[in-house]
Amino acid sequence: MFVLFFYLFFSSFSHSLVIADKIAEKFDLPRNYVKENLSKAEIVDKVTDLISKPAETKEWGDYKKIFVNEQRISLGKDFYRKYREELERAENEFYVSSEIIAAVLGVETFFGRYSPEFNALDSLYTLAMNYERRSEYFTYELGNLLLYSYKNNINPKEIRSSYAGAIGYPQFMPSNILKYAVDFDEDGLVDLVNSMSDAIGSVANFLKQHGWHYSDPTAVTVAFGRERLTGEWMSISKLKEKGVSFPFGLSEHKIKLIRLKDGENDIYWAVFHNFEVLKRYNPSNKYALSVLLLAVALK
Known part of the structure; x- marks a missing residue:
């Protein structure tokens, strides 16, 4: 038993040193700084448990109830009234809809009411060490966390x-x-923890930098969609030729059909370029659609 414990401990310690060297080299950070901070990081089992069961695994109907409901819409309208000046200034500067900006913050942190349970160092260290499928990505984010902390003299x-x-x-x-x-x-200062104004501007800048097209559509429900038509970018006219019915006239955009399961029902949506931009925030169709529906409810 002692030999097994020693082996596991040494293996984990060696892996940690490899990660420390990789981060120090890639991000041009002092190796001692990286090693010292990683020595303070702890493995948190709850982190790996949670990442294996994300909300996105829920069916669309259940997922939507979490993020688009009366309480969140009501709080969102209060939030919009409170931060109207900042939201509209962000829309004017970054050309991203103010309701979309507000909705992203509503889905992400309940308009700032969410209190984070973990610390970033432990979370990212745990995932870099123990979540093999995306270890490289979380090692990269761990390095960025240490770079951000080093540059801003933050623990x-x-x-x-x-x-x-x-x-x-x-x-x-x-x-x-x-x-x-x-x-x-x-x-x-750039402060996403305490400044809602910085958060609003940063969400707008993120979407702008990822190619948000101001005033373009995002998604619309369609009738007579079929599974074999999903996943491929096509013109609206081509989809109409294949029998897909749109609820109103649209100019000749490229769109893609997606299918979401709501109980026994299949719901088809035509999604546009801006929908894919929202997915740069979170790659889930359910996430992007929740943001869009919450944004529409805030208007």
């Missing part, structure tokens, strides 16, 4: 996050903080 152990290491009101991964976060309140 990474004190940064709160989701179980997957997402941070602040907009739930940005560390790499996205470094790439897309903005000082929207112009106080000299």
Whole structure:
């Protein structure tokens, strides 16, 4: 038993050193700084349990009830009234709908009411070490967390996050903080944890940088969709030729059909470029559609 424990401990320790070397080299960080912080990181079993059971595994009807319901819509309208000036300024500067910005924050952190349970260092370290399927990705995000902490003189152990290491009101991964976060309140700091203004501007900037097309459609339900037509980008006219019926006239966009299961029913949606931009935030069709439906409810 002792030999097994020693083997597992040594194996984990060696892996940690490999990760420390990889991060220090890739992010040009002092090796001692990386090693010191990783020595403080802890493996949290709950993190790996949660990432294996994400909400996106639920059926569409159950998923939608979590994010598009009377309470969230009511709180969203209050949120929009409170931050109307910042939301509309972000729309004017980044050309992203203010309701979409608000809805992203509503889905991500319940308009700022979500309190993160974990710390980012432990979450990302756990996933880098123990979640083999995406270990490389979480090692990369762990490196970005340490880079962000080093540049801003922050103790990474004190940064709160989701179980997957997402941070602040907009739930940005560390790499996205470094790439897309903005000082929207112009106080000299980029603070996604305490400044809702910075969160609003950062969500807008993220969507803009990923190609959001202002005033373009995002998704629409269609009738007579079929499974064999899903997943391929086609023109609206071509889909009409194949029998798909649209609820109103649309200009000749490229679209893709998706199918969502709601109990016994199949629901088909035609999704546009902007839908794919929302999926850059979270690659789930259910996530992007929840953001869109919540945004529509806030108008």
